[in-house]
Amino acid sequence: MQFIKDRFNYLFGSTKGLILVAIAMIGIVTATWGMLSGPMAEMGVREVVIKLLGMEIVQSEREGRIIILYHSIAMAVIAIETYMITGLLKMKEFFKTAINAIITVGYILTMIFGMGFAYFGHNWAFHGIYIFGLSLIFLAGVMLIIALWPWSKEYYVTDNQYAHTKKGVDLERVAFFTTAVTTVLSSLFGAVPGSYYGHGFETFLAENVIRYPEKTVMEYSVIGHLHIMLALIGIMLTLIIGRWLNFKGAWHKAAMPLMILGCIVLNLGVWGVVTTLEPVAHMVIYVGATPSMLAALFLLIWDWNKLIKDGTAHLAKPTILQKLGALVHDPLKFGPTWQMLFMNFTTSGIGIFMAIKLDEIFRVWPAREERIELTGHWHALSAIIATIILLYYGDMLGLKGKIRQLYGWSILILSDIALAAVTIFEMKRLFITEAEQQPLVNGLMYAIDFGLGMLLVLLATVMVWRLIDLFKPKGRWTEEAAQYLSQEVMK
């Protein structure tokens, strides 16, 4: 009994244990449900999985199923970010415990009962529990806002290396607070239409209605919701990575006000989509995205500069190659900001290009082509977010030496191969006709499948290792149970 109790306390009572559980849950869902689409469907694996697991697949419910699948994975990601925040930032112990407990119950209920409802027959009690799970996550979000309140004097900072007001209000904490507040508010933009399902509001995927000139307020609300939630997950992760790396100095002072401003304006723009401001909402969104991305760029500059300085500190006059070597020496430190930069090639850059050339190029193609670009766009962003989390998790694990290099570089190279191939796939119509595309599509598919497949194998290896470790009386888990993220912030 003590055996189980100790493991349970680690898995559900420590930050690292909670993150491990959430990553494992996401890994299981991704690996299992990934077999229902893409190359697995063509190879006939989908039918085997459906039969083996006893799934009930009704054709007309595909869109609804996918929405629940996305939410199940997203809630686990939000839980991971929340664990990181409660682990990294100062807050009352009561809040740390309560928030972690509530969001854990919330995402697990959401995931198990949501997926149970969506794929294994429509037990409406399951749907009720799924909604209850989402509500718990919302409650945890509200509690996080209270816990983060930056105007409590106990959280004031005096260290001049960190952005703060004259009075001492920690601007980084304000940025966390702003992102948390806007995340909770933006979740309502999904919750309100959600509450109208069955009362005149019908399930749809945003990428399928993109060209319709008239959309209902509820449809705009859902479209706004999905965009802003992913953006906010990205912004929050940038702040988390900044805290983990101990972002500070002039770049920090410049970045934090931009982060706060960008987050607020971006949200106002997205919320404006459901109001009479809709015609100018996109312009507001661009205005808001610019300072947010600029703040992320400042983090990147600071991080790379630091990595180079620290790595060449023992050299009097380091050469460019030595500087480059220092920059890429530790993939887990270099990786998160590199992925943020790489995102500009796979996601932001493509998005801007599409916006500029929309009517001239992309709207000349059939809607299904545009759907490929849109879904590829946010799948790539989601994948980048996942890899950044995994890079941070690798550092949390305390990986060292060759294993650290192998783990870090595998994530970076495999994911970037896959995402580069996805980007070319999205844009292929720019340089190849439909009739001639198959060899190129095959090559790109091999790259995507290889990259993502091997990434999942890597993740599975780590999870098996952690599972074996749990059976050891003095395994790594015993150390992790007593470790705090705030104590592991870079010096």
Place this chain on the structure above:
Amino acid sequence: MRRLFLNLGLLAVLLASCQAVDLNAPIPTFETGIDPNTWAQVPAGEFYFGQHEDIESTDAYEIMVTDVTVSQYADFLNAALADGTVKMDGEKIVSFYPGDEYNGTKHEEKIEAGDWLFIPLDEPSQRIKFDGTTFSSQEGYANHPMTSVTWFGAWGYCKYYDARLPTEIEWEKAARGTDERPFPWGDEILRENANFYSSRDPFEDMSSFGSRTTPVGFYNGQNYDGYQTIDSASPYGLYDMAGNVWQWTGDVYEGMHYRFMRGGSKDTYDMDLRVWVRNNATPTYFSPGVGFRCVR
């Protein structure tokens, strides 16, 4: 050494990706026994429309049992060129379209009265051939659906024979009948039901040219040299209402210049073959995966 193998492997994949596709690769020829000149009767009345099964109704109409074939379109061009309905503009066949009402909606583009592209003759995947005097179908493609045809080209064909393109409602009723089925033949889809992406029909080679069209009415339960199909007619006896080629529909919606297509194609996953799935493109768009049929 390991690195060398990895690099060579990547190079091989890249080179394989760059190989040229033979768009005129030999194609099997099969007679399906389905006459593309036949029309099916669809009675007036209500039916379930769309994914969420709204109730809609239509008047009675007739619809072609198959997509318009390459052979039929070649015949049309020969007749229409002779009587001046269509004309050559370089390597393009064009004809007059009276234009659409323009509302100035965001992203809407003007479709003005004038000559518009019916089909391009210089498109590499065009299956209509022109020898300077006569249009004909490329060998092996006579009974395949007419593709690489714009919405104007589909509209013009139907108009020429006193018919028209189906509205989306008419198209869906013809595909679905009066029950709630997601596919024209029923609730589930198998590879032998229709021509879709990687459905492994005798016309497909995913290692080179990918998916190609199948002859109209191919999925009629017949066995083609060992390839057994399932009879996949719709409740009104229509073939290829799911897969093979997207089908242009006739609706012109206010505030949009896009034209809608239905049915999915040889290039799409099975989810796009569900009867309510919509696709759209500008009316000048053409592709080897888009065809049409008419109603009257």
